Amino acid sequence: MSEQAGVDAPGGTAQTVKPVVTLWEQYGAGAEEIGREVARSLGLPYHAQAFSSDELEHPESSLENRAVLTTVLRTMGGAYGGFEGRDIVTTQQERRDLITTNNTAVRQSAQEGGVIVGRNATVILADRPRTLHVLLTGEVADRVARAAAAAGIPVEQAKKRQVREDDVRAEMSRVLYGWDPHQPDHYDLVLNTSRIPAAAAVSAIVNAIRATLS
Numbered sequence: 406m407s408e409q410a411g412v413d414a415p416g417g418t419a420q421t422v423k424p425v426v427t428l429w430e431q432y433g434a435g436a437e438e439i440g441r442e443v444a445r446s447l448g449l450p451y452h453a454q455a456f457s458s459d460e461l462e463h464p465e466s467s468l469e470n471r472a473v474l475t476t477v478l479r480t481m482g483g484a485y486g487g488f489e490g491r492d493i494v495t496t497q498q499e500r501r502d503l504i505t506t507n508n509t510a511v512r513q514s515a516q517e518g519g520v521i522v523g524r525n526a527t528v529i530l531a532d533r534p535r536t537l538h539v540l541l542t543g544e545v546a547d548r549v550a551r552a553a554a555a556a557g558i559p560v561e562q563a564k565k566r567q568v569r570e571d572d573v574r575a576e577m578s579r580v581l582y583g584w585d586p587h588q589p590d591h592y593d594l595v596l597n598t599s600r601i602p603a604a605a606a607v608s609a610i611v612n613a614i615r616a617t618l619s
Contacts, residue, residue: 423518427526432570433548434541440520454523540592543599
């Protein structure tokens with residue numbers, strides 16, 4: 406885990422800490438469907454990921470997140486935002502500010518308990534008690550088909566999103582937090598939703614997080 410990522414230090418005893426499930430998905434693996442149902446089953450909130458697929462596809466279209474997303478892409482450099490005309494001190498400060506803001510948001514969500522999708526919560530909350538870290542994966546064709554159906558978009562558009570999102574979301578984590586979210590060693594549970602139906606995935610996650618509460 407990156408030194409910048411830090412660890413969660415919730416107040417109270419372990420028995421008073423609300424359970425949290427962190428979800429990371431490869432594009433189209435079903436995080437929203439599964440995550441919302443897990444949250445409902447636990448009677449706790451669902452915390453969506455910071456940037457939607459629409460926002461990543463068209464960063465200029467989001468009035469609420471445009472400035473933050475533009476800054477994230479700019480700090481990543483290269484094909485995402487570039488460093489033209491920017492000094493390294495400014496870029497590093499922006500990176501620190503992004504990490505601090507995100508850490509605060511994740512820890513606030515964790516105090517409420519529930520399901521947190523993305524946001525690098527897997528590493529930010531790595532040492533938090535009563536927390537389960539889950540990776541959702543699957544065959545590319547299955548993920549593309551699921552994402553197209555869920556978003557109501559053509560399969561060809563979903564294919565383009567899959568290539569971009571699997572790359573850019575992972576790169577955000579590598580640049581800002583120094584970890585690769587595609588590596589399974591960060592997770593307590595890895596579920597292949599090409600083989601495991603959503604309802605069974607929900608049951609597996611709920612049973613696993615409840616086991617941490619005993």
